[in-house]
Amino acid sequence: MSESQLNHFDIFVVGGGINGVGIARDAAGRGLSVCLVEQNDLASATSSASSKLIHGGLRYLENYEFHLVRESLRERETLMSMAPHLIHPMRFVLPHHSGLRPAFILRIGLWLYDHLGGRKLLPVTKTLNLADPSQQSPLKTEFKKGFEYSDCWVDDSRLVIINAIAAAEKGASILTRHRFLRASKTGDCWRIEYETPTHKRISATARVIVNAAGPWVDMVQEHLPVMSGTVNNMKLVKGSHIVVPKLYEGSRAYTFQGSDGRVVFAIxxxxxxxxxxxxxxxYHGEPARVKIDKQEIEYLCDLVSGYFASPVTPEQVVWSFSGVRPLYDDGEKNASKLTRDYVLDLEADEKTPPLLSIYGGKVTTYRRLAEDVLEKLSPFIPHGHRPWTHGAVLPGGDIEAGDFDAFYTNIQARNDWLSPALLRRLCLAYGTRVAHLLEGVEGTKDLGIHFGAGLYEREVTYLMAHEWAQTAEDILWRRSKLGLCLTATEQHTLSNWMAAHEQH
Structure with a gap:
C-alpha cells in the first residue's frame, strides 16, 4: 500500500485512559482527525483504580502545590456540571488528631481549600462537635472535634467511557484491543504500525503522536525515535484500595491522617x-500485573481502625484493586510527596515530527490537561479550532439545571414498573441516555435474560453495541461494579452469553 493510501490523522493517541480519551474528545471537537488505540479495554488500568474522587487534593497544600490545587478546585464544579449523573457533591469529615497536625493548621488549610478555586456551588467548611449525639459519629469517643468540607464523588471508569463516546460522536476513531507497535518518520509525518485483536498489522500516518499510555508511557517511547533521551523520566507508584461491608450509616466520607503523614479516605x-x-x-513490576499485597491491606485496616469505634480487619475485605500511577520523577524520594501535577514532554525539530508524552496527572484535571496538550500542539496543527470543552456537557449529562434527583423522579414516573434500585443505578450510569437504553421497553419481560443483580440482556446488548464492551469483565468491573454482586456462576453465564453474541 502506498503512503497516499494509508489512513491519515492529525493526531494519533496511544492510550485509552482518562487523559487519552479526553484529548481525543477535545481534538475531534476542534475539527481534527483523531485515532486512539488502546491495547486493552478503555479505563482498564490506572483510570479505573482511583479513589473515585473529583477533588482539589487537600494534602497537596502541604507540598506547596498551590497551582495544582487551584486548578483542581476550579475543575470540580466544571466537571460536576458536565456530568451530573456521574459526579456528585460529597461531604468529608476530617477528625482532629492532637498527635498530628494542629487544629489551627487544618483550619487554615481548609480556608485556603474553600477559597483558592473560586467555589460557587459546593458548601463551605464547617467545624463539627463530634461528641454531639446528633452527629452519629462512627469514630472513637476520643475524637471530639472535626471539620467537614466539600469534594466530589465520581464513577471514574464511566467518566472515561463517556469521554470516548463523545470523541467517537465527533468523528474520532476509538480502537480498543489494538496495540501500538512502532512509529517512524516519513516526510513531515509519522508512519505508525499497530496490531488488531486478530494480530493483523495496520499502518497509518499522523502529523502528531500523543503518548498517553499511562504507566506504559516509557515503554511506548522505546518504540519511537526519541531525540532527547527522555525515556525513564517516570516513577511508578502503586495505589491500592480495599472494599469492606458498610462500616457506618450516612452519606459522609472520612479523611484520616496517618502517623506517616499519609491521608486515607473511607468513602x-x-x-x-x-x-x-x-x-x-x-512499584517496579509490569503495570498489568499490579495487585495489592498483605502489607497494604494490613496498613489500611490498621490506619482506619485507629479512628473507627469498630475495628476493620483483613477478613472483612470483599474486594480490592490496585493501580499504578505514572508520576513524573521530580527527584523526590518519598512516593507520597511526588508531584501529582502533569508534565507534558514535547519533542519536535526539523528532522522528527512532534511527539508529546504525558507524565502524571489525575482524573480531576484531565479536561485542562487536554486543553494544554492541544495548545502545545497548535503550532503543528494550525487548522484546529479554539478550546470548547469548558461547559460542554458529556453524553448523558444534559440534565436540566444539573438536578439529578429531579431528573430521576421524572424518569421514575414514566417507568414505574422498574424497581427503584435498578432504575436509579441505570440513571446514575447513563444519565439522559437511559431513555435510549429503555426505548421500546414496557415491562420486565422486554429486558430479556436476567444475569443477576439487576443486569439484564438489554443493558448488556447496549454496552456491547455502544460502549465497546467485549467481555464480562468489561461490564462487571468497568461499566458497572456488579462484579461485587454476581455469583461466580452468574458471571460465567454472562461470559458465555457475550462470547456467543460477540459483535463483529
Whole structure:
C-alpha cells in the first residue's frame, strides 16, 4: 500500500485512559482527525483504580502545590456540571488528631481549600462537635472535634467511557484491543504500525503522536525515535484500595491522617460497602500485573481502625484493586510527596515530527490537561479550532439545571414498573441516555435474560453495541461494579452469553 493510501490523522493517541480519551474528545471537537488505540479495554488500568474522587487534593497544600490545587478546585464544579449523573457533591469529615497536625493548621488549610478555586456551588467548611449525639459519629469517643468540607464523588471508569463516546460522536476513531507497535518518520509525518485483536498489522500516518499510555508511557517511547533521551523520566507508584461491608450509616466520607503523614479516605460505596484507600508504594513490576499485597491491606485496616469505634480487619475485605500511577520523577524520594501535577514532554525539530508524552496527572484535571496538550500542539496543527470543552456537557449529562434527583423522579414516573434500585443505578450510569437504553421497553419481560443483580440482556446488548464492551469483565468491573454482586456462576453465564453474541 502506498503512503497516499494509508489512513491519515492529525493526531494519533496511544492510550485509552482518562487523559487519552479526553484529548481525543477535545481534538475531534476542534475539527481534527483523531485515532486512539488502546491495547486493552478503555479505563482498564490506572483510570479505573482511583479513589473515585473529583477533588482539589487537600494534602497537596502541604507540598506547596498551590497551582495544582487551584486548578483542581476550579475543575470540580466544571466537571460536576458536565456530568451530573456521574459526579456528585460529597461531604468529608476530617477528625482532629492532637498527635498530628494542629487544629489551627487544618483550619487554615481548609480556608485556603474553600477559597483558592473560586467555589460557587459546593458548601463551605464547617467545624463539627463530634461528641454531639446528633452527629452519629462512627469514630472513637476520643475524637471530639472535626471539620467537614466539600469534594466530589465520581464513577471514574464511566467518566472515561463517556469521554470516548463523545470523541467517537465527533468523528474520532476509538480502537480498543489494538496495540501500538512502532512509529517512524516519513516526510513531515509519522508512519505508525499497530496490531488488531486478530494480530493483523495496520499502518497509518499522523502529523502528531500523543503518548498517553499511562504507566506504559516509557515503554511506548522505546518504540519511537526519541531525540532527547527522555525515556525513564517516570516513577511508578502503586495505589491500592480495599472494599469492606458498610462500616457506618450516612452519606459522609472520612479523611484520616496517618502517623506517616499519609491521608486515607473511607468513602460510602455502592450503598452496601465502604471504600478505603489509598496506599503509596513505589512499584517496579509490569503495570498489568499490579495487585495489592498483605502489607497494604494490613496498613489500611490498621490506619482506619485507629479512628473507627469498630475495628476493620483483613477478613472483612470483599474486594480490592490496585493501580499504578505514572508520576513524573521530580527527584523526590518519598512516593507520597511526588508531584501529582502533569508534565507534558514535547519533542519536535526539523528532522522528527512532534511527539508529546504525558507524565502524571489525575482524573480531576484531565479536561485542562487536554486543553494544554492541544495548545502545545497548535503550532503543528494550525487548522484546529479554539478550546470548547469548558461547559460542554458529556453524553448523558444534559440534565436540566444539573438536578439529578429531579431528573430521576421524572424518569421514575414514566417507568414505574422498574424497581427503584435498578432504575436509579441505570440513571446514575447513563444519565439522559437511559431513555435510549429503555426505548421500546414496557415491562420486565422486554429486558430479556436476567444475569443477576439487576443486569439484564438489554443493558448488556447496549454496552456491547455502544460502549465497546467485549467481555464480562468489561461490564462487571468497568461499566458497572456488579462484579461485587454476581455469583461466580452468574458471571460465567454472562461470559458465555457475550462470547456467543460477540459483535463483529
Amino acid at each position: 460510602p460505596y455502592r450503598g452496601d460497602y465502604t471504600l478505603i484507600g489509598t496506599t503509596d508504594v513505589p
